[in-house]
Amino acid sequence: MKKSIIKNTLLFLAVTAFGWQTSAQDLETYLQTAAENNPEIKIAYAEFEAALRRSPQVSALPDPTLSIGAFGRMMQSDMGAEEAKISLMQMFPWFGTLGAMEAAANLMAEAKFQEYLNVRAQVFYEVKAAYAEFFLAQKTIELQQENLEILETYKELALSGIRSGNASMVSAVKVDIELAAARTGVAVLQDGLKPLQTDFNLLLHRGPLEEIVVQDTLVFSALETLSSQEVLAEHPSIQKFEKQKEAYQMQQEVARKQGMPMLGIGLDYTINSETPSGMPGMNGQDAYMPMVSLSLPIVRQKYKAARETAEFLEEVSVHQQQLQKNELLSSLEMAKYELGTAQKLLDLYERQIRSSEQARELLLSAFSNSTGNFQEVLDMNQGILLLKMQQLEALKKGFTAQARMEYLFSKTSENEKQH
Numbered sequence: 001m002k003k004s005i006i007k008n009t010l011l012f013l014a015v016t017a018f019g020w021q022t023s024a025q026d027l028e029t030y031l032q033t034a035a036e037n038n039p040e041i042k043i044a045y046a047e048f049e050a051a052l053r054r055s056p057q058v059s060a061l062p063d064p065t066l067s068i069g070a071f072g073r074m075m076q077s078d079m080g081a082e083e084a085k086i087s088l089m090q091m092f093p094w095f096g097t098l099g100a101m102e103a104a105a106n107l108m109a110e111a112k113f114q115e116y117l118n119v120r121a122q123v124f125y126e127v128k129a130a131y132a133e134f135f136l137a138q139k140t141i142e143l144q145q146e147n148l149e150i151l152e153t154y155k156e157l158a159l160s161g162i163r164s165g166n167a168s169m170v171s172a173v174k175v176d177i178e179l180a181a182a183r184t185g186v187a188v189l190q191d192g193l194k195p196l197q198t199d200f201n202l203l204l205h206r207g208p209l210e211e212i213v214v215q216d217t218l219v220f221s222a223l224e225t226l227s228s229q230e231v232l233a234e235h236p237s238i239q240k241f242e243k244q245k246e247a248y249q250m251q252q253e254v255a256r257k258q259g260m261p262m263l264g265i266g267l268d269y270t271i272n273s274e275t276p277s278g279m280p281g282m283n284g285q286d287a288y289m290p291m292v293s294l295s296l297p298i299v300r301q302k303y304k305a306a307r308e309t310a311e312f313l314e315e316v317s318v319h320q321q322q323l324q325k326n327e328l329l330s331s332l333e334m335a336k337y338e339l340g341t342a343q344k345l346l347d348l349y350e351r352q353i354r355s356s357e358q359a360r361e362l363l364l365s366a367f368s369n370s371t372g373n374f375q376e377v378l379d380m381n382q383g384i385l386l387l388k389m390q391q392l393e394a395l396k397k398g399f400t401a402q403a404r405m406e407y408l409f410s411k412t413s414e415n416e417k418q419h
Contacts, residue, residue: 026213027131030204034127037205041123044116051109059102064090065266081273089266089293097257100250107247114243117236121410123203128403130200135214136396137193140389144186147385151179154381158374161367171374178378218395220339220402232328234411241321248314252307259303264293328408335404342398349391356384 035041067087158171198208232238270287297303360380367374 026215027128030131031124031127033204033206034123035120038123038203039205041116041120044112044119048109048112048116051105051112054109055102055105058105059098061098062091062093064088081275082270083273084271086269086271087266087291088269089264089291091262091264091293091295093262094257094260097254097260100254100257104247104250104254107243107250111240111243111247114236114240117410118240121236121407125403125407127200127203128406129400130196130203131212131214132218132396132399132403134193134196134200134212135218136392137189137196138214139392141186141189141193143385143388143392144182144189147381148179148182148186150381151175151182154377155179157364157367161370161374174375174378178382218399220342220395220398228329228332232325232332232408235328235408236410237324237328238321241317241324245314245317245321248310248317251310252314255303255307255310258306259297259300261297262295264291264295266291266293331404332408335401335408338397338401339405342394342401345394346391346398349387349394353384353387353391356380356387360384 065088067089068084069086070084071082155172155175158175162169162172194209197210197212200212201208201210204210268289268291270289272286274283360377363373363377363380367377
């Protein structure tokens with residue numbers, strides 16, 4: 001009986017190398033599924049692709065103008081009767097205008113790409129957090145089921161004591177009360193698994209009731225100490241506003257260049273027919289005339305307004321970037337605190353559980369020898385259960401805090417820069 005109790009109460013959070021490797025592989029598979037199927041990630045990437053198509057639109061020359069006219073009544077000239085006229089004109093923006101517009105569009109596309117990276121990293125964090133919540137619920141159920149087995153063993157011990165006259169019926173009744181509470185707790189926890197399962201699966205954009213493989217444990221550790229300011233400066237959400245700021249600066253240049261004249265080059269071609277009064281040698285010959293035109297941007301209000309709009313939007317991007325930095329730094333400090341606290345608590349719970357299990361063995365031995373109090377055995381067992389549940393909670397919080405830090409330390413990789 002003693003061996004059975006010891007076997008049932010071993011700390012199930014012990015980490016094995018094989019268990020962690022399998023867990024990491026499974027979680028990596030879930031993250032890959034989210035990257036491929038999550039609607040939020042797909043939306044962000046589609047917006048980036050749409051922004052990327054903006055560049056060839058704004059960098060192209062204006063469409064040439066073709067005019068064709070026919071005279072209802074022929075116009076007489078020395079070259080004959082003018083029958084029709086064809087005009088072709090191509091306008092050219094001021095030097096560097098198209099390049100500036102293309103650069104602004106490319107910077108906006110880069111901002112959208114950084115936004116996509118941020119959304120993807122955020123979804124990865126949400127997947128890890130939801131995985132940790134499901135892990136906590138499922139492992140708590142296993143812990144409660146393990147406790148049920150222990151209580152069943154205690155009931156047999158109490159009944160044995162009653163038969164031998166070393167215990168009263170109160171002992172068996174108290175175990176029954178504990179068993180009823182444990183069974184209800186398991187049922188409630190099992191009911192709570194479904195919404196957690198649905199939440200996780202929807203992040204992966206798959207069926208709400210798809211099976212989730214949860215491994216034996218979660219593993220986390222303190223990340224390498226890095227300069228917060230330096231790391232967060234490379235965060236996609238910060239780089240997004242940096243690219244937006246650069247794009248608005250380029251749009252100011254575009255507004256200035258659009259306020260300059262546009263140059264037009266064209267050709268007029270006139271179709272003539274012979275007339276009796278036409279000039280000899282030229283009568284009936286078609287005429288063509290090269291043309292040059294120049295737009296006169298006299299009304300300046302719209303160009304000034306466009307430049308000022310870009311200036312204000314640049315200012316907005318600067319403030320948004322600073323606000324985002326503040327939020328990331330605050331979140332980073334909280335994640336560091338939660339990570340350190342979780343590690344300290346895990347160490348504490350490990351020691352407390354080990355000591356409590358030793359004390360429980362002594363109490364069981366005393367009860368078996370008719371010198372102990374059975375209520376003390378039940379109380380100690382309940383205390384161990386609570387410590388193990390707190391240990392699971394600390395493990396979940398530490399894992400989630402590390403996942404949050406991984407999100408905060410995310411940045412554009414060299415491969416992604418070649419997008």
